[in-house]
Amino acid sequence: MKALSGSLGGIVEASCLQPIDVIKTRLQLDRSGTYKGIIHCGTTITKTEGVRALWKGLTPFATHLTLKYALRMGSNAVLQSAFKDSQTGNLSHQGRLLSGFGAGVLEALVIVTPFEVVKIRLQQQRGLSPELLKYKGPIHCARMIIQEEGVFGLWAGAAPTVMRNGTNQAAMFTAKNAFDGILWNKHEGDGKVLQPWQSMISGFLAGTAGPVCTGPFDVVKTRLMAQSRSGGELKYKGMFHAIQTIYAEEGLRALWKGLLPRLMRIPPGQAIMWAVADQVTGFYERRYLYNAPL
Template sequence: MGGVVEACCLQPIDVIKTRLQLDKVGKYHGIVHCGRTVIAEEGVRALWKGLTPFATHLTLKYALRMGSNSVYQSLLRDKDGKLTDLRRAGAGFMAGITEALLIVTPFEVVKIRLQQQKGCEKTGLKYKNPIHCAATIIREEGPFGLWSGATPTMLCLFWAKNHMDSLLWDKHEGDGKMLTPLQSMASGFSAACLGPVATGPFDVIKTRLMAQGKEGGSLRYSGLLDALVKIPREEGIRALYKGLLPRLMRIPPGQAIVWAVSDQITGYVERHGMA
């Protein structure tokens, strides 16, 4: 339910972020101008394009993220049950890869393809809905078309949250200390702010790779490294940070809410298990 609510509230920001990242000619002059232009040209409903795959992917992503991270941490504990920072980072890395490959990438590809389409009248759109979009991609580009941009997606890791807990509140995983919801929100928000700044170029590249189709000839970008070279060469280095502000407006608030709930559940389980 949390993923659905988050998606409904933050979808317009995500649509604006995608449009800014795909804007190669400077059509949009910032968040507000982009939002106004989309509404003026396509109607208010256009700000919620791709809502179904976005909400579904958020819900499944959070469930898989928490579950897989716990499994990997359990596997990496030493014989005394301790988990070093390096092993915790390794668990986060593997959870990030699992999440990116199984959930995030295919749903993001469908969402971005829907978001980049101009207009709301289905008769004039290539992709009619999420299922039709996925089926069209598979038919035209093969099954692996749904995994376009998987490499930069896997580079966006989430394990910084544990370090923020330690830095801000001296909270270490497994110590039985329960953070208050506000503390969890502060840690989640802070960690989520670092992510978009550090991974901004990879997110732009991910969006560009996911948005391109194979119809009409060869692909503009052959892969991660090709896009990393072409984008700054053709559009300037700042193009690698397009959409950064709406990402900062979307990701940290959502992560603050998710971690506030997750930490309360995790803290209860830890305390119950230690009693």
């Protein structure tokens, strides 16, 4: 049930927030100052490539969000059960953090990295004529990467993705549980179901800390995923080399490029996802666990 609720939330989130993700990716890949900011980036893409370009990579983005949230919510529930005290059934703060981190690492390796490699390769392409684009779509893109770079080309940037997602989910699950308790006196397993607006507030607040803490990992992930191994020598040799190179060439602030669009996408995305997920989970608990009237 946790997995299903996460999947439904992911579909809604992807459809609403894809343009912000496209803008974030373009800003993170911009080393020449083409884009002056979020609004200029969005208007430039619209003028030069059309409005539909703001939804480039939607198919892999929506698919990866759906699968990612299913895996995230399901694996976190399994790990939380494993970390609960066998005598009292309580889950410690450390257990909650480890469960979230483990869920983030698992989703990063199984789902996030290959889908984001395809998404970013599609999003970085500029132009209106399909025949001039190297990648014609998500499936064609994946095939081209495998042909030119091998299967592991789909896992470019895996290390910073693992660090980003593990840290993000450890913070997010812990913060969401904390905000539910502080704001609404809602505790896991108590049978109480939050109103959608309450879930949205808790989810929004829980989603703000991760982007600030993991900004450098996200920038490095994007740079590593965007570079093609078929084009000769790679500019970035790995996570640490990429961090050093970006810092030396572009300054410290460059490691947080795209932070504002991330803050415009992730917290609202978490708000949407949790509003859907909490309602689906609540429906299941009322209907099958507590036999309460719907």
